[in-house]
Ligand code: AMP
């Protein structure tokens with residue numbers, strides 16, 4: 001990047017000329033942070049190895065952690081990967097949307113994108129700006145637009161905190177709708193294998209993949225090279241100590257020198273008179289927790305409290321995906 005100025009553009013109007021401006025940056029080998037319905041992505045042209053390398057440099061991302069390729073349409077999927085006929089209908093049913101499919105890659109995708117794997121993760125985002133960028137610039141390789149290790153950004157302010165001065169352009173289109181990263185399904189194995197839980201739940205996938213006997217959930221074994229290489233890295237963790245606590249025990253932390261991250265319901269039940277609270281969403285509307293989670297985790301390091309606790313949640317439906325992220329955030333490894 002020349003100099004260190006980042007152009008931040010606010011886009012609410014889809015026909016805004018600034019989308020063309022951002023698209024030209026991608027076509028010329030630059031980096032653009034852009035909104036999607038999951039989290040903000042840091043994009044580069046997926047067919048340009050030099051541009052893709054910049055993503056790893058800017059994020060401090062380990063070289064063996066592959067990137068997801070963002071596309072505008074199912075036709076574009078066929079340009080970059082082989083799709084087995086039997087999966088065409090389910091892929092069409094789940095796209096556009098917050099799901100990534102791991103498929104056998106075609107040679108057009110350079111090894112820099114896939115960390116040398118012979119598979120590629122592809123996603124067709126539903127967000128209109130991500131859609132238009134991929135229509136205009138072609139396949140876009142994009143991990144989340146944060147520095148490696150930090151919580152993924154769910155608004156432009158968080159992207160600016162991490163990447164201002166390091167990328168050519170940041171597109172601000174408000175808050176991400178889901179707030180956690182896509183569900184990843186590997187379709188190259190005997191049975192559809194969920195590598196990362198996300199906004200589309202395992203229960204929903206079991207229904208959609210019924211004719212294939214449902215999906216399996218991948219749990220890496222300690223002595224095995226993980227199938228989703230990104231899994232082995234520390235993720236989402238604040239610098240300060242963060243512990244997970246059962247809702248019934250959380251009142252022990254009321255008015256202590258600890259920030260309490262909890263649901264509205266737990267706050268009303270156990271923490272009525274406490275001042276040291278940050279509400280992460282509503283238990284009765286769990287997608288609100290997904291949407292606020294990463295911003296809440298970023299708040300831990302910004303708050304005056306030296307440490308924090310977060311409420312333990314159940315592990316079914318969308319809570320399972322939320323707990324997957326919380327467990328990584330409280331882990332030191
Ligand atoms: P991020 O976009 O930062 O959420 O990271 C993308 C995630 O997708 C990483 O955890 C990768 O391990 C996973 N991923 C991307 N491509 C592949 C692939 N070809 N095979 C398995 N996992 C992948």
Ligand code: MG
Nearest residue numbers: 143144145152
């Ligand atoms: Mg990420």
